[in-house]
Amino acid sequence: MTYAVEFQHLSRTFDKVRAVDNVSLQIEEGEFFSMLGPSGSGKTTCLRLIAGFEQPSAGSVRIFGQEAAGLPPYRRDVNTVFQDYALFPHMSVADNVAYGLMVQGVDKRERQRQAQAMLELVKLGDYGDRRPAALSGGQRQRVALARALIKKPRVLLLDEPLGALDLKLREQMQIELKSLQRQLGITFIYVTHDQGEALSMSDRVAVFNRGGIEQVATPRVLYTQPATAFVADFVGTSNVFDRAAALTLCGCDIPFSIRPERIRIGQDSPRDDELGLTGELIDIQYLGATSRFEVRAGNGKILSVVNPNQDDLDVGQAIGATVRLSWPKRAMHPLDAGENGHAA
Amino acid sequence: MPHDTARRGLSRLTDRVYLSPTLWLCLLLAPPLLWFGLVYIGSLLTLLVQSFFSFDDFTMNVSTVLTLDNYRALLSPANLDVILRTLSMAAAVTLASAILAFPLAYYMARYARGWKKGFFYVAVMLPMWASYIVKAYSWTVILAKGGLVYWFYRSFGLSGVVDWLLSLPGIGGGTLATSNLGRFTVFTYIWLPFMILPIQAALERVPGSLVQAAADLGATPWQAFRTIILPLAFPGVVAGSIFTFSLTLGDYIIPQLFGPSGLFIGTMVYTMQGAIGNLPMAGAFTLVPVLIIALYLSIAKRLGAFDAL
Numbered sequence: 226m227t228y229a230v231e232f233q234h235l236s237r238t239f240d241k242v243r244a245v246d247n248v249s250l251q252i253e254e255g256e257f258f259s260m261l262g263p264s265g266s267g268k269t270t271c272l273r274l275i276a277g278f279e280q281p282s283a284g285s286v287r288i289f290g291q292e293a294a295g296l297p298p299y300r301r302d303v304n305t306v307f308q309d310y311a312l313f314p315h316m317s318v319a320d321n322v323a324y325g326l327m328v329q330g331v332d333k334r335e336r337q338r339q340a341q342a343m344l345e346l347v348k349l350g351d352y353g354d355r356r357p358a359a360l361s362g363g364q365r366q367r368v369a370l371a372r373a374l375i376k377k378p379r380v381l382l383l384d385e386p387l388g389a390l391d392l393k394l395r396e397q398m399q400i401e402l403k404s405l406q407r408q409l410g411i412t413f414i415y416v417t418h419d420q421g422e423a424l425s426m427s428d429r430v431a432v433f434n435r436g437g438i439e440q441v442a443t444p445r446v447l448y449t450q451p452a453t454a455f456v457a458d459f460v461g462t463s464n465v466f467d468r469a470a471a472l473t474l475c476g477c478d479i480p481f482s483i484r485p486e487r488i489r490i491g492q493d494s495p496r497d498d499e500l501g502l503t504g505e506l507i508d509i510q511y512l513g514a515t516s517r518f519e520v521r522a523g524n525g526k527i528l529s530v531v532n533p534n535q536d537d538l539d540v541g542q543a544i545g546a547t548v549r550l551s552w553p554k555r556a557m558h559p560l561d562a563g564e565n566g567h568a569a
Numbered sequence: 570m571p572h573d574t575a576r577r578g579l580s581r582l583t584d585r586v587y588l589s590p591t592l593w594l595c596l597l598l599a600p601p602l603l604w605f606g607l608v609y610i611g612s613l614l615t616l617l618v619q620s621f622f623s624f625d626d627f628t629m630n631v632s633t634v635l636t637l638d639n640y641r642a643l644l645s646p647a648n649l650d651v652i653l654r655t656l657s658m659a660a661a662v663t664l665a666s667a668i669l670a671f672p673l674a675y676y677m678a679r680y681a682r683g684w685k686k687g688f689f690y691v692a693v694m695l696p697m698w699a700s701y702i703v704k705a706y707s708w709t710v711i712l713a714k715g716g717l718v719y720w721f722y723r724s725f726g727l728s729g730v731v732d733w734l735l736s737l738p739g740i741g742g743g744t745l746a747t748s749n750l751g752r753f754t755v756f757t758y759i760w761l762p763f764m765i766l767p768i769q770a771a772l773e774r775v776p777g778s779l780v781q782a783a784a785d786l787g788a789t790p791w792q793a794f795r796t797i798i799l800p801l802a803f804p805g806v807v808a809g810s811i812f813t814f815s816l817t818l819g820d821y822i823i824p825q826l827f828g829p830s831g832l833f834i835g836t837m838v839y840t841m842q843g844a845i846g847n848l849p850m851a852g853a854f855t856l857v858p859v860l861i862i863a864l865y866l867s868i869a870k871r872l873g874a875f876d877a878l
Contacts, residue, residue, distance in 0.1 A: 325786035
């Protein structure tokens, strides 16, 4: 089968720094695919390798089966929405959107018609005559989207496009982006460092760390079955037990992680199918629907616990109190100890 | 204790200035406005007023009788000749400077990093630190028969090419130093940094992502240059050309040292007010570059040169 984008042993080195290190990856057609990772993890370089702003040091990039290494950006059937939007300040919004058609030689009336249709798609039909400087951040974001989509790319690359927007607008744009992608049916490749964003929009997510991929999975699998300690910690929060801690706690010989919301805090002892420990409550954060507790276990390890707020919940909630933590055994997710050595 | 009182008085004054934006702006702008307003604009206006005074050719005296004679004289064939000669040289120098400056400015803004950037900055600015007179005179040696340029084209067997260039009407002349080509070369050398720096500053403000976005949308490098880089750098080109243009229009040293005979606006003003004492006519001539630059700016604005600002 032909993939929308396929990396084979792809590497990109900058002055001896391996920004992307031997990455292989397949992205299917029509997928909403996210590349998630901290800054410097290689995700943006991967996106730029697809766009053609970077050329691989080794390996290959295939776009719909065709080798793209060696092709300049203007000969690739992909378009990019830039982090800073990169709108042309000396052109009107409509001319910005029509730019891709203008350089292609499409005649003026036709490109104006298509630009207007695109602006209406992103709900900016009345803004064509304005300059980008006269728009808000969210509106510029939509113009950048319309300008990329007018070329009818088979793959749309988005480089942290919502990074500069405030929280409410970001959540609204997430919903709109996802529904736009469903409506157009084209492949979206979305780079972000925000795990919430990646989980809420994507069909699949690749988690990047130090130039390599830690795990590629659906958001649900990523959250419930993180493959490495890095993924467990980066996607949501996790209480990661290394091998030594796992040995003392349950005699198990493999590192594991537990999500804070799977741990119950109280005074009662664990049930048959549960494990538990005793610790000192060192911090409480009231979060509205839930509360977050920080508990220091006997061996000094700090665990994070999130429980819903209920009237009858009484754990003797005073900082310094001794509390019991318990969790179902099946909430303990074993981690891949060997790979990359990240799960130490 | 008097020391304490003085300090308290000073800090109270500081608070007062801080809390009153008007007072602060007055303090900030008074010195430069006085300087510019009185010395600079004032002297220019005096010149303008004087250009309407009369000059008696017999007694060589200026009288305050108002007249338009000086401006009428400006349009005489001989004086129009001076204006056209200066204008065409200024245009040629500006065009050549822009063509030479753009690639260098582009490299400095988009590629040079670290020590290379510093090196190019200093290299461009260095000639500006040296005395203008020294630079101008040094070119008389460079262009002289038996000088550096002469030696250079002789040893590369290019004498034929130079002779052919010197035989061209309008450009040529007896020798390099006495030709319009020589005058043009020295002008371009002297004013080039004034073109490079504004273009470089304009290009510096163009984010790299704009060029990438153009390529991403299918623009070839040439299309991206024409539709994105050039329009955004154009205010810099206009700023630089105002320098090269007006500096050439007003110069009176280089036209005397190089090129064929025939006066420039600068040498004309110099002669009128220095040798003859005809300040009214010199004033009328001074107005010509001012009008030309004003006209040039309004055309540049109409062409959309400042849209990207």
